[in-house]
Amino acid sequence: VKSNGGANNSVANALINRWNARPYSQRYFDILEKRKTLPVWHQKEEFLQVLKDNQTLILVGETGSGKTTQIPQFVLDAVELETPDKRKKMMIACTQPRRVAAMSVSRRVAEEMDVTIGEEVGYSIRFEDCSSARTVLNLTSGFHRYLTDGMLLREAMTDPLLERYKVIILDEAHERTLATDVLFGLLKEVLKNRPDLKLVVMSATLEAEKFQGYFFGAPLMKVPGRLHPVEIFYTQEPERDYLEAGIRTVVQIHMCEPPGDILVFLTGEEEIEDACRKITKEISNLGDQVGPVKVVPLYSTLPPAMQQKIFEPPPPPLKEGGIPGRKIVVSTNIAETSLTIDGIVYVIDPGFAKQKVYNPRVRVESLLVSPISKASAHQRSGRAGRTQPGKCFRLYTERSFNNDLQPQTYPEILRSNLANTVLTLKKLGIDDLVHFDFMDPPAPETLMRALEVLNYLGALDDDGNLTKLGEIMSEFPLDPQMSKMLVVSPEFNCSNEILSISAMLSDECVLLGCHQQLSSLGSMPPVGMHHRILIPNCFVRPREAQKAADEAKARFGHIDGDHLTLLNVYHAYKQNNEDPSWCYDNFVNHRALKSADNVRQQLVRIMARFNLKQCSTDFNSRDYYVNIRKAMLAGYFMQVAHLERTGHYLTVKDNQVVHLHPSNCLDHKPEWVIYNEYVLTSRNFIRTVTDIRGEWLVDVAPHYYDLSNFPQCEAKRVLEKLYKKREKEKEETRSRR
Numbered sequence: 001v002k003s004n005g006g007a008n009n010s011v012a013n014a015l016i017n018r019w020n021a022r023p024y025s026q027r028y029f030d031i032l033e034k035r036k037t038l039p040v041w042h043q044k045e046e047f048l049q050v051l052k053d054n055q056t057l058i059l060v061g062e063t064g065s066g067k068t069t070q071i072p073q074f075v076l077d078a079v080e081l082e083t084p085d086k087r088k089k090m091m092i093a094c095t096q097p098r099r100v101a102a103m104s105v106s107r108r109v110a111e112e113m114d115v116t117i118g119e120e121v122g123y124s125i126r127f128e129d130c131s132s133a134r135t136v137l138n139l140t141s142g143f144h145r146y147l148t149d150g151m152l153l154r155e156a157m158t159d160p161l162l163e164r165y166k167v168i169i170l171d172e173a174h175e176r177t178l179a180t181d182v183l184f185g186l187l188k189e190v191l192k193n194r195p196d197l198k199l200v201v202m203s204a205t206l207e208a209e210k211f212q213g214y215f216f217g218a219p220l221m222k223v224p225g226r227l228h229p230v231e232i233f234y235t236q237e238p239e240r241d242y243l244e245a246g247i248r249t250v251v252q253i254h255m256c257e258p259p260g261d262i263l264v265f266l267t268g269e270e271e272i273e274d275a276c277r278k279i280t281k282e283i284s285n286l287g288d289q290v291g292p293v294k295v296v297p298l299y300s301t302l303p304p305a306m307q308q309k310i311f312e313p314p315p316p317p318l319k320e321g322g323i324p325g326r327k328i329v330v331s332t333n334i335a336e337t338s339l340t341i342d343g344i345v346y347v348i349d350p351g352f353a354k355q356k357v358y359n360p361r362v363r364v365e366s367l368l369v370s371p372i373s374k375a376s377a378h379q380r381s382g383r384a385g386r387t388q389p390g391k392c393f394r395l396y397t398e399r400s401f402n403n404d405l406q407p408q409t410y411p412e413i414l415r416s417n418l419a420n421t422v423l424t425l426k427k428l429g430i431d432d433l434v435h436f437d438f439m440d441p442p443a444p445e446t447l448m449r450a451l452e453v454l455n456y457l458g459a460l461d462d463d464g465n466l467t468k469l470g471e472i473m474s475e476f477p478l479d480p481q482m483s484k485m486l487v488v489s490p491e492f493n494c495s496n497e498i499l500s501i502s503a504m505l506s507d508e509c510v511l512l513g514c515h516q517q518l519s520s521l522g523s524m525p526p527v528g529m530h531h532r533i534l535i536p537n538c539f540v541r542p543r544e545a546q547k548a549a550d551e552a553k554a555r556f557g558h559i560d561g562d563h564l565t566l567l568n569v570y571h572a573y574k575q576n577n578e579d580p581s582w583c584y585d586n587f588v589n590h591r592a593l594k595s596a597d598n599v600r601q602q603l604v605r606i607m608a609r610f611n612l613k614q615c616s617t618d619f620n621s622r623d624y625y626v627n628i629r630k631a632m633l634a635g636y637f638m639q640v641a642h643l644e645r646t647g648h649y650l651t652v653k654d655n656q657v658v659h660l661h662p663s664n665c666l667d668h669k670p671e672w673v674i675y676n677e678y679v680l681t682s683r684n685f686i687r688t689v690t691d692i693r694g695e696w697l698v699d700v701a702p703h704y705y706d707l708s709n710f711p712q713c714e715a716k717r718v719l720e721k722l723y724k725k726r727e728k729e730k731e732e733t734r735s736r737r
């Protein structure tokens with residue numbers, strides 16, 4: 001029998017937060033009650049037992065069962081993070097394919113644990129690390145992190161055995177992102193070398209046997225879902241315009257269906273913002289015959305404070321006893337399995353998502369709006385049945401569902417440009433890529449292409465070994481072309497400017513490419529949509545002020561090209577003290593610039609680590625822009641197009657017909673251009689282009705412009721002349737000596 005004192009003591013202990021030694025807040029206990037109702041709580045003991053007995057375990061549970069928020073906390077309670085070396089503490093990592101999920105979930109878990117975000121619980125996404133050095137070194141607290149799968153992969157580059165971590169949780173494994181797939185192979189090796197490390201693979205749906213087979217027959221734990229029935233409706237005829245059809249369906253539900261929130265799946269920021277505006281307008285036109293609504297967008301570049309809005313309750317009735325309000329969430333794929341929103345009763349699924357596709361023959365990777373898989377459609381409808389029976393409206397025919405949709409989404413590794421991945425793997429010391437243990441090995445052609453590109457860039461030597469240059473390049477979280485451009489920019493005396501241009505191009509929104517659909521569902525994007533989506537995000541073009549916006553953009557325009565225009569925007573932003581109202585007046589997106597500025601600072605730090613000089617050519621010098629353009633070419637010499645006599649552009653070597661994207665700032669059609677992006681639509685566009693000179697190709701990248709392996713084309717004949725000209729010049733200087 002315990003003494004009274006002991007009992008009191010443990011009661012008192014239960015009221016003290018072991019992480020910060022403060023008494024728990026009332027909110028902690030409120031949330032705790034809710035947490036205890038989540039399905040994973042019923043299997044907490046079982047989970048911990050299986051984890052104790054095994055090195056690897058696979059956990060499958062319906063979206064919303066509490067995997068992402070609860071499992072890492074269970075692990076934290078049960079696993080000893082102390083090491084024999086008392087100064088070191090280990091951590092728990094939980095990877096998320098999506099940055100929004102990493103941010104949102106870590107914030108939620110910090111709240112559940114009653115601690116401050118960035119201390120005991122942190123997150124880490126590309127260009128943003130919200131975890132504190134203080135805590136990692138702090139002996140009194142454990143630490144756990146949500147991070148994107150890409151970030152964990154980067155950490156492995158400096159810490160190959162991932163020794164900071166005691167338990168690694170790979171979440172959302174069914175998404176099969178490129179980084180997750182590479183981590184699979186890598187962790188299999190690490191587990192052999194680190195018997196103390198544990199791996200938990202979590203997912204909403206899995207081809208369970210395939211995963212078990214791959215992970216040495218690891219045990220599989222299933223968390224039974226709590227799904228209510230969801231009634232599925234299809235359209236009778238294919239929809240011509242899924243956006244318009246989606247909005248119409250929202251309005252109909254709001255007018256005719258009983259209370260319950262609505263979730264609409266669309267493909268990207270522009271489309272979602274547009275839909276939100278239209279929905280709000282159409283419903284407000286209905287007056288007070290319908291209940292109030294709260295329309296909330298959700299996409300990856302949304303600022304965190306706005307992301308939190310999806311968890312707010314629907315608005316109350318306008319007057320007491322009136323019609324209840326409704327929350328309408330308009331989201332990308334994020335809401336499919338990464339984030340669970342309670343209270344959704346109606347789901348609208350147009351059947352599309354932005355997906356990466358890669359064509360190794362022409363080295364083009366694009367984001368295309370393409371039909372989702374049956375598995376995705378199933379997940380989407382499931383979101384309607386979390387709290388009560390629900391309805392899912394599929395904006396395509398049942399026939400389309402049965403005949404046109406693939407069963408599963410293809411793993412990303414099979415539809416990606418692998419140059420970056422190969423560079424990372426080389427840095428990790430994996431030389432034999434062909435025998436690397438990929439769950440689904442990529443096509444040999446794709447691997448060969450990647451090796452070839454890295455060799456042209458000088459990152460790999462002819463034997464495929466990482467060069468000194470390649471080693472530095474691998475430290476930048478950027479595409480190899482861009483890292484190359486940065487690393488060599490001091491040689492062109494313009495690293496300051498190249499840093500700014502890289503940062504402007506790396507703004508997440510600009511990276512997201514194009515908009516086309518491989519439509520088998522019969523629905524076409526609304527007219528004019530291509531145009532809106534394709535405008536780089538730093539320029540704002542509101543519908544009601546398009547002319548003023550275009551004029552504002554023209555004021556930044558540089559006649560030699562879009563890269564230099566971006567540089568002008570960045571300089572003007574800094575000269576105007578980063579003033580948001582200046583941004584507003586000039587139709588520039590303040591958030592995009594702020595984020596570019598942040599990216600720039602991170603790149604500066606990496607440059608400094610390798611003693612890469614920060615320098616500029618004198619602005620009044622004639623070489624100021626010439627040097628910048630040459631430095632860009634040093635990275636992007638494989639992305640060049642030549643103007644043919646017929647008046648159209650052909651990409652060099654690949655001989656693809658392309659057009660300058662209408663958003664370009666050039667006042668002429670240059671003979672040679674470099675481009676940042678190849679946009680596949682009904683026509684092939686090259687976007688973000690800059691005028692360069694043919695002579696520079698010969699000077700900067702003679703190994704690539706080696707005419708002995710060049711297809712016959714106009715560009716080749718021009719280059720031949722340029723080589724002869726260079727020869728002649730050399731001879732002249734020689735004879736003058």
Ligand code: ADP
Pocket residue numbers: 038061062063064065066067068069070104105107108311337338339340341342
């Ligand atoms: P799973 O990973 O199994 O899909 P989660 O752990 O993400 O499930 O979600 C468990 C519960 O936590 C859900 O009911 C979800 O709505 C809730 N939740 C998650 N994040 C938040 C948040 N930021 N605010 C409020 N509730 C949240």
Ligand code: MG
Pocket residue numbers: 064067068069171337338339
């Ligand atoms: Mg989850």
